[in-house]
Amino acid sequence: DQQVKQNSPSLSVQEGRISILNCDYTNSMFDYFLWYKKYPAEGPTFLISISSIKDKNEDGRFTVFLNKSAKHLSLHIVPSQPGDSAVYFCAGWGGKLIFGQGTELSVKP
Amino acid sequence: DVKVTQSSRYLVKRTGEKVFLECVQDMDHENMFWYRQDPGLGLRLIYFSYDVKMKEKGDIPEGYSVSREKKERFSLILESASTNQTSMYLCASRLGGLAGGADTQYFGPGTRLTVL
Numbered sequence: 671d672q673q674v675k676q677n678s679p680s681l682s683v684q685e686g687r688i689s690i691l692n693c694d695y696t697n698s699m700f701d702y703f704l705w706y707k708k709y710p711a712e713g714p715t716f717l718i719s720i721s722s723i724k725d726k727n728e729d730g731r732f733t734v735f736l737n738k739s740a741k742h743l744s745l746h747i748v749p750s751q752p753g754d755s756a757v758y759f760c761a762g763w764g765g766k767l768i769f770g771q772g773t774e775l776s777v778k779p
Numbered sequence: 780d781v782k783v784t785q786s787s788r789y790l791v792k793r794t795g796e797k798v799f800l801e802c803v804q805d806m807d808h809e810n811m812f813w814y815r816q817d818p819g820l821g822l823r824l825i826y827f828s829y830d831v832k833m834k835e836k837g838d839i840p841e842g843y844s845v846s847r848e849k850k851e852r853f854s855l856i857l858e859s860a861s862t863n864q865t866s867m868y869l870c871a872s873r874l875g876g877l878a879g880g881a882d883t884q885y886f887g888p889g890t891r892l893t894v895l
Contacts, residue, residue, distance in 0.1 A: 719882050
């Protein structure tokens with residue numbers, strides 16, 4: 671039972687444009703949702719989170735939106751930069767982290 | 780700066796061998812975790828430990844065991860390695876208790892294990 675799903679394995683975006691990464695979940699008991707970023711040969715690093723009682727959280731170029739009725743969240747990166755190219759994991763928190771499958775973002779110069 | 784280190788970056792073992800993956804953290808974190816990362820499957824939790832000598836099964840514990848004799852060290856053991864255990868293994872640690880929020884989990888660099 672996949673509680674957190676990222677249905678797009680990959681995404682390609684032009685530098686300077688917006689990147690939108692999507693995530694769906696089934697567990698209504700998650701307290702927080704988090705996004706992690708992973709470069710090859712490195713461990714994932716925390717990027718941004720959102721509480722389940724909020725619908726938006728912003729940190730610089732990164733914004734996460736939460737739609738609880740649709741059980742959907744998205745990460746927006748504006749403007750996208752080549753250094754943003756990485757695998758992005760969405761995760762739900764309910765005492766432990768449950769991760770999605772990941773989306774590989776490629777930002778082309 | 781939080782540091783989670785893993786004993787090897789790359790490891791090649793033969794089917795049937797006993798394999799030890801070591802993880803050490805230097806931030807006095809109570810909680811430690813082992814995940815494996817596979818294409819299309821994301822990060823899946825194998826085992827975790829809330830404190831010394833404590834362990835809990837994650838989502839995919841079959842074929843694995845763990846040991847936590849000291850707070851800073853969490854070992855993953857493959858009793859008899861099989862080819863389907865070829866994967867990237869990631870260790871993580873996090874503060875426990877009320878301070879252990881969702882965003883305090885830090886990962887090591889990973890061990891790429893190949894079982895031939």
